[in-house]
Amino acid sequence: MVLTVVAVDPVAAQESTVCAAERLPEMISGFFQLTTAVGLMGLVVVWQADSLIELFTMRREQREGLKRHKRTALRSTVILLVLGPLYTVAGSVMNLPLAECVDLVPW
DSSP states (O other): OHHHHHHHHHHHHHHHHHHHSTTHHHHHHHHHHHHHHHHHHHHHHHHHHHHHHHHTOOOHHHHHHHHHHHHHHHHHHHHHHHHHHHHHHHHHHTTOHHHHHOOOOOO
16 A cells, blocks of 8 residues: 555656646647648648659659659658547556647647
8 A cells, every 4th residue: 555655656746747847738739730730741742743753754663653652651641640649549548647738639
């Protein structure tokens, strides 16, 4: 019984420290939103550039390579968009300190 109180007490103190840190949750949330926005813009640039190059490509192998590249960029962007909400849900279930006070949903 005493061991559980001693083992749980530092964790409770740590939660309040993370959420009470001055502007730390807002900075983390802003950084995540910024990187998500840059990732979306990167997808648009890669998709448009590959589509433009695809217009002037004659060989079939090159076209297939460009289509693979576009699919990879799309897959990476989907992963980027899913990570924030997934961390928020999983962090809440696992009682992670940052999941309670940081909003990682990009929209």
